[in-house]
Every structure is written in C-alpha cells, then in structure tokens.
Amino acid sequence: MAATLHDVAALAGVSIKTVSNVVHDYQHVRASTRERVQRAIVELDYKPNITARSLRSGRTGVIGLALPELSLSYFAELADAVIQAAERQSLVVLIEQTGRGDREREIAMLTNPRLQLTDGLIFSPLGMSQDDVDRLNVRYPLVVLGERIFGGPVDHVTMRNEEAAQAATEHLIRTGRRRIAVIGAHEGEVIGSAALRLEGYHRALDAAGIPRSEELVGYVIEWHRLNGAEAMRRMIAAGVEFDAVFGLNDTLALGAMRALQEAGLRVPQDVAVIGFDDLDEARYSLPTLSTVDPGRVEIAETAVRVLAERITAGATSTPPADPRAYLTDFSVIGRESTASV
Amino acid sequence: MAATLHDVAALAGVSIKTVSNVVHDYQHVRASTRERVQRAIVELDYKPNITARSLRSGRTGVIGLALPELSLSYFAELADAVIQAAERQSLVVLIEQTGRGDREREIAMLTNPRLQLTDGLIFSPLGMSQDDVDRLNVRYPLVVLGERIFGGPVDHVTMRNEEAAQAATEHLIRTGRRRIAVIGAHEGEVIGSAALRLEGYHRALDAAGIPRSEELVGYVIEWHRLNGAEAMRRMIAAGVEFDAVFGLNDTLALGAMRALQEAGLRVPQDVAVIGFDDLDEARYSLPTLSTVDPGRVEIAETAVRVLAERITAGATSTPPADPRAYLTDFSVIGRESTASV
DNA sequence: TTGAAAGCGCTAACAT
DNA sequence: ATGTTAGCGCTTTCAA
Numbered sequence: 001m002a003a004t005l006h007d008v009a010a011l012a013g014v015s016i017k018t019v020s021n022v023v024h025d026y027q028h029v030r031a032s033t034r035e036r037v038q039r040a041i042v043e044l045d046y047k048p049n050i051t052a053r054s055l056r057s058g059r060t061g062v063i064g065l066a067l068p069e070l071s072l073s074y075f076a077e078l079a080d081a082v083i084q085a086a087e088r089q090s091l092v093v094l095i096e097q098t099g100r101g102d103r104e105r106e107i108a109m110l111t112n113p114r115l116q117l118t119d120g121l122i123f124s125p126l127g128m129s130q131d132d133v134d135r136l137n138v139r140y141p142l143v144v145l146g147e148r149i150f151g152g153p154v155d156h157v158t159m160r161n162e163e164a165a166q167a168a169t170e171h172l173i174r175t176g177r178r179r180i181a182v183i184g185a186h187e188g189e190v191i192g193s194a195a196l197r198l199e200g201y202h203r204a205l206d207a208a209g210i211p212r213s214e215e216l217v218g219y220v221i222e223w224h225r226l227n228g229a230e231a232m233r234r235m236i237a238a239g240v241e242f243d244a245v246f247g248l249n250d251t252l253a254l255g256a257m258r259a260l261q262e263a264g265l266r267v268p269q270d271v272a273v274i275g276f277d278d279l280d281e282a283r284y285s286l287p288t289l290s291t292v293d294p295g296r297v298e299i300a301e302t303a304v305r306v307l308a309e310r311i312t313a314g315a316t317s318t319p320p321a322d323p324r325a326y327l328t329d330f331s332v333i334g335r336e337s338t339a340s341v
Numbered sequence: 342m343a344a345t346l347h348d349v350a351a352l353a354g355v356s357i358k359t360v361s362n363v364v365h366d367y368q369h370v371r372a373s374t375r376e377r378v379q380r381a382i383v384e385l386d387y388k389p390n391i392t393a394r395s396l397r398s399g400r401t402g403v404i405g406l407a408l409p410e411l412s413l414s415y416f417a418e419l420a421d422a423v424i425q426a427a428e429r430q431s432l433v434v435l436i437e438q439t440g441r442g443d444r445e446r447e448i449a450m451l452t453n454p455r456l457q458l459t460d461g462l463i464f465s466p467l468g469m470s471q472d473d474v475d476r477l478n479v480r481y482p483l484v485v486l487g488e489r490i491f492g493g494p495v496d497h498v499t500m501r502n503e504e505a506a507q508a509a510t511e512h513l514i515r516t517g518r519r520r521i522a523v524i525g526a527h528e529g530e531v532i533g534s535a536a537l538r539l540e541g542y543h544r545a546l547d548a549a550g551i552p553r554s555e556e557l558v559g560y561v562i563e564w565h566r567l568n569g570a571e572a573m574r575r576m577i578a579a580g581v582e583f584d585a586v587f588g589l590n591d592t593l594a595l596g597a598m599r600a601l602q603e604a605g606l607r608v609p610q611d612v613a614v615i616g617f618d619d620l621d622e623a624r625y626s627l628p629t630l631s632t633v634d635p636g637r638v639e640i641a642e643t644a645v646r647v648l649a650e651r652i653t654a655g656a657t658s659t660p661p662a663d664p665r666a667y668l669t670d671f672s673v674i675g676r677e678s679t680a681s682v
Numbered sequence: 683t684t685g686a687a688a689g690c691g692c693t694a695a696c697a698t
Numbered sequence: 699a700t701g702t703t704a705g706c707g708c709t710t711t712c713a714a
Contacts, residue, residue: 017685018685020710049708051401052706055392055690055691083438093435096424117395117403117458225622226624357692361693369699369700371699371700396693
C-alpha cells in the first residue's frame with residue numbers, strides 16, 4: 001500500500017496538517033520540522049493521492065478532447081498540439097473519438113459520464129450543426145472548435161476558413177491560372193468547412209473577375225484521398241478544362257494530384273494544385289503540396305489556454321456570461337505543386 | 342452544485358444505501374421504492390461522482406497510453422485502435438507523448454505522477470533499450486509494446502517483425518525480383534524494429550540463395566518520408582542496380598517511391614516497392630503501396646484486454662508473477678507497387 | 683507554528 | 699428490504 005499523509009505524519013511525529021503544509025510549501029513551518037517531514041516523505045516514498053485531492057478540490061487536472069478520429073491526420077496533428085499545450089499548463093488530456101461526423105455520438109459525448117473526471121472539454125464536432133447550438137449549454141467548462149456551430153453559449157476557437165481559402169485561390173490566380181477547379185464541396189451544404197472554404201474560393205474568383213463555373217466544382221461525400229481522386233477523375237472524364245485545382249483540404253488535394261498524374265497531367269506544369277491544412281505529409285508528396293496553414297498550433301494553444309482560464313475562474317457560471325470567439329492567423333505556403341513554370 | 346446520494350435519498354425519503362442499491366441495480370429493492378428513487382434521480386439529474394467512487398474503489402476507469410507522437414501516423418492509428426478497444430471495456434484513455442525516441446522522457450514517464458489517476462499503462466517506447474529493462478519494475482499494471490525491450494517483468498505485446506519482414510521480402514522475390522534494396526536500416530543497431538526487420542530481409546535472401554549485398558542497404562537516422570527519399574536518392578546516385586525496394590516502414594517506402602519517380606524509374610515496372618505497417622495512406626498513394634499489416638488492431642485489442650485483466654485481478658502482485666508475451670498475426674498486402682508486369 | 687476535526691461523495695460491511 | 703456507519707486520503711477552517 002502506498003504511504004499516506006498519516007503515515008508520514010506518524011513517522012515524523014507531527015500532525016497531517018503539518019505534512020500537508022510542507023507538501024504545499026506553506027511558509028510558516030519551522031525549518032527543523034520541515035526537514036524532519038521531508039525525510040519521512042523520502043523514506044516512505046510518499047506521493048499525494050490525486051484522486052483524494054480531486055475529491056476535495058473538485059479538480060482533476062485532466063481535460064477532455066473529443067474529436068472525430070485520430071486516423072484522420074488533421075485530428076492526429078491537432079491532438080498532438082493540444083497535448084503539448086496542455087502539458088505546459090500541467091494538464092493531461094483524455095481523448096474521446098466521436099467518429100466521422102456522427103451527430104448522435106457527438107451530442108451524446110457532451111453528457112458522457114466518462115467525462116466526469118475531466119475539468120473541462122475541448123470539443124471538435126463534425127456532424128452537429130447550428131440547430132444543435134443549445135446542446136452546448138453544459139455545466140462544465142467547454143471550448144468548441146471548428147465551423148459547425150457559431151454564436152454558441154461557449155468559447156469558440158476557429159480558423160479563418162473563408163479568408164484562408166480566398167488567399168489560397170488568389171495564390172493560384174497569381175501564378176496565372178484562370179480555370180480553377182475546386183475539389184471537396186458538399187452538395188447542398190451551407191455550414192461547415194466545405195461551405196466556408198468554397199465561399200472563399202468564389203470570392204477570390206469574383207474579385208479577380210473570373211466567372212464562376214459549376215462544372216469546376218467537384219462534389220464529394222467525405223474528405224479522404226479516395227474522394228479527392230474520384231472527384232478529380234470524374235471531372236477529367238467529363239472533359240472539363242482547368243489549369244489549377246484547389247483541394248478543400250490536403251488529403252483531397254493529394255488524392256486529386258494522384259488522379260491528375262494517372263491521367264498524364266503534369267503538376268504544376270499542366271495543373272497547379274493547392275491544399276488546405278498544412279499536414280505533415282504535404283511536405284513529402286511528389287511534388288510537394290502547396291497549402292494553407294490555418295494556424296493549427298495556435299488553435300490548440302488558444303483552446304487550452306481559454307479552457308484553463310475558465311477552469312481556474314471556477315464555477316462562477318457555466319455557460320460563461322461572456323462567451324468569446326477566437327480566430328487564428330493563417331498563411332499560404334507555396335511549394336512545388338504551384339511553382340511557376 | 343450537483344446532486345449527491347444524500348440529496349436523492351432525502352427527496353425519495355430513503356437512506357443513501359437504498360439509492361446506491363438502485364443505482365447499482367441491486368436486486369432486492371421493492372419495486373415501489375425503486376421507482377420512487379428513480380424519480381428522484383431524474384428530478385435532481387443525479388450523476389454519481391466518479392472521483393468519490395474512485396477514492397473508495399481505488400479504480401478510475403482510465404488507462405494511460407504513452408507513445409512517441411501522434412503526428413507519426415503509425416502511432417495515431419495505434420491510438421485510435423487502443424481508444425476503440427478501451428471503449429469496449431468501458432475504459433477511457435489518457436494519452437501522453439514521449440517524443441521521437443527520447444529515452445530520458447520515456448523513463449521519466451514511468452514514474453510520472455500525472456499517471457496517478459490511471460489504473461494502468463500501455464507503454465510504447467522508442468528510445469529505451471534492453472539495458473533499461475529494470476525500469477519496467479513498476480507498482481502498477483503495465484503492458485509494453487514494441488521491440489525495444491524483451492523479457493521484461495511485465496506483459497508484452499508485439500508483432501512478428503522478423504517473420505513479417507521475411508514474408509515481405511519473399512513477396513518481392515516471388516514476383517521475380519533479385520536485386521532487392523532495403524531502406525531504413527539503422528547504423529550499428531542491433532535491437533528495435535529496424536534490426537529485426539533487416540534480419541528478416543536477410544533471411545529471405547538467404548533462403549532464396551540470393552547473395553547479401555551491403556550496397557543494397559540504405560541507412561537512415563529517422564523513419565520519415567524525407568529519410569526514405571534521401572536514402573533512395575543516395576543509392577540511385579551511387580549507381581547501385583536494383584529491381585525492388587523494401588521500405589522498413591510505409592513512410593520510408595513512400596519517400597523512396599517519390600525518389601524513384603523523380604529519377605524517372607517506374608513503379609512497379611522498373612522497381613517494385615513494398616512497405617511495412619499498412620497505414621491508411623498506403624491505400625491512396627500512386628501507385629498504391631504493397632505492405633505488411635503487422636496486426637495493429639490485434640496489438641491494441643490484446644494490450645487493452647491484458648491490461649484490463651491485470652487491473653481486474655487486482656494488486657495481488659505488480660510486477661506480475663507470470664509476465665506473458667503476445668505476438669500478433671501479420672499478413673502481406675499486395676497492391677499496385679508490386680504488381681506483376 | 684502546529685494540531686484537531688469536519689467533511690468531499692461514495693462503497694460496503696454490518697445491522698435491523 | 700432497507701438503514702447505519704466507518705472510512706478512502708486529502709484540504710481546510712478553526713483552535714491552541
């Protein structure tokens with residue numbers, strides 16, 4: 001059995017309060033007493049019981065991170081960043097997976113009793129929508145990521161989807177491209193990353209005086225390589241002419257690039273390609289993929305910081321009286337796939 | 342403030358024991374009483390306090406997973422599998438990252454107080470070695486993954502590296518290849534995945550009567566795409582002749598494939614390529630990458646099951662008196678990169 | 683400067 | 699079938 005405060009107190013010949021004082025670096029402890037206690041702590045290899053401490057304090061030092069799936073590279077890299085940011089705040093991260101856009105599971109996650117020993121939650125929904133905004137009315141600190149829900153009763157951290165997508169498209173236009181295909185649109189969807197990024201794409205076209213063309217929009221169901229490749233193949237097969245492709249995320253762009261190469265089209269000579277996300281693998285494809293860094297690390301750091309602040313602020317009121325929205329900076333990263341030819 | 346057992350008991354006009362009985366589906370509760378209690382539970386929205394329960398029971402329902410980094414696809418996919426397996430056992434997973442082979446951090450992780458509210462740990466070291474085997478003598482349930490340490494005092498789950506690598510090489514030989522390069526060896530290393538897989542490669546050559554050739558071994562420092570591409574480029578630049586490449590993991594193989602294509606070599610016509618790991622992305626490269634599925638899902642499931650068993654068995658003795666080793670089944674997955682030409 | 687003691691919310695042994 | 703009660707190990711008044 002592990003040593004407790006009582007064991008240490010008994011060995012040092014003091015009360016548990018004194019041991020507790022020493023453990024917490026309380027100032028008013030006589031030096032000799034402190035030393036005696038410290039020796040006992042070392043001798044018994046005493047470690048405070050975090051569960052007991054949590055029961056008293058109501059804090060566990062654990063935050064939850066609910067995301068779709070770690071197999072999706074974007075979320076794996078996001079989780080990496082969140083864990084690192086949490087570590088700097090002496091917090092530890094418990095990860096729950098909600099699946100690829102499973103609305104029901106996402107809603108259920110918000111009341112998951114497994115989150116009980118968590119001080120707060122960073123939540124990245126993929127299936128919920130604006131209609132579900134009331135579900136965010138939870139009694140614990142919550143920070144929401146992404147662009148499924150805006151204006152909720154909780155803090156929100158997200159990227160500048162529209163502006164970043166516009167910048168990516170402008171990057172293509174700047175290299176002289178005019179027939180710019182976009183891969184990854186969601187049929188009839190008006191919320192979420194797909195809709196916002198598509199809107200940014202349209203704005204860039206409009207600003208440049210390039211007419212919009214429905215045949216240049218590639219629709220997909222999911223944002224995986226396969227879908228990107230299939231949408232691209234369909235467009236090629238339909239005889240659509242284009243000189244550039246904007247993949248609404250890197251994975252789609254990589255899939256599209258594969259389809260282009262299969263069809264004998266050279267990247268970037270015949271077709272320039274740009275993605276979105278700045279995944280690790282965008283740096284290693286052939287050719288390397290130009291993309292947009294949407295500020296993933298900043299998103300993680302902001303989310304953890306804001307959550308930690310709400311936790312520290314205590315249960316004054318949850319949801320908070322002053323929910324805030326945070327937007328991260330983005331940057332376009334030019335690589336081989338959009339190099340001038 | 343959240344409702345407690347006492348609140349429910351008061352409202353229902355019973356003792357907390359009765360409420361507890363209802364919560365735990367204890368049989369001997371009069372139907373009318375049960376219903377009254379249940380109504381009170383609903384009315385007060387009572388949720389058992391897991392921290393308090395943990396303090397009593399000594400269990401938290403949380404297991405730790407310590408791995409190098411989620412940004413490394415293999416570990417992201419492993420974590421995904423572990424979380425899913427844990428969920429089936431009603432366990433939740435807390436993830437700690439130790440970095441890319443940082444021995445010190447790995448050793449420190451084993452005594453990390455942040456793991457206190459964890460019932461046990463699944464540990465995937467990348468920097469520790471056989472010399473550190475004594476460090477695994479911890480006082481909590483521990484399952485070790487990988488091939489850095491064998492014969493330790495704890496349960497161990499790993500893949501059949503040698504046999505799987507031999508099978509991958511034989512797959513290449515079966516398609517008529519004789520000059521088989523291998524990418525990813527670690528200079529002077531005798532333990533770990535690299536050494537084991539290299540040994541499997543050699544065995545396959547020996548069995549087929551193909552002479553070993555040092556010039557066909559590509560050394561790298563890390564197992565990333567970049568290293569695979571660089572090692573491949575060096576070999577091509579040195580004028581080494583080969584008709585196949587075995588990447589000691591998928592990432593290396595994908596990097597090597599990029600270098601081959603840069604050099605104008607066709608895959609699989611000029612050079613066949615096979616990897617190791619069966620990452621998601623191996624299914625989407627151009628050409629799709631043949632690989633070995635080392636049984637990642639089985640590793641995760643076994644690790645969680647064994648850990649859960651040790652936890653349930655209780656603190657009879659940790660380390661266990663009968664540490665066991667588990668080996669998973671593997672399978673070679675033939676895709677385009679090794680298709681017959 | 684140090685100690686005594688009351689809980690945090692729950693489980694489980696014991697009692698009725 | 700239901701109630702009483704003693705802790706789990708810690709923090710935190712309140713006293714001394």
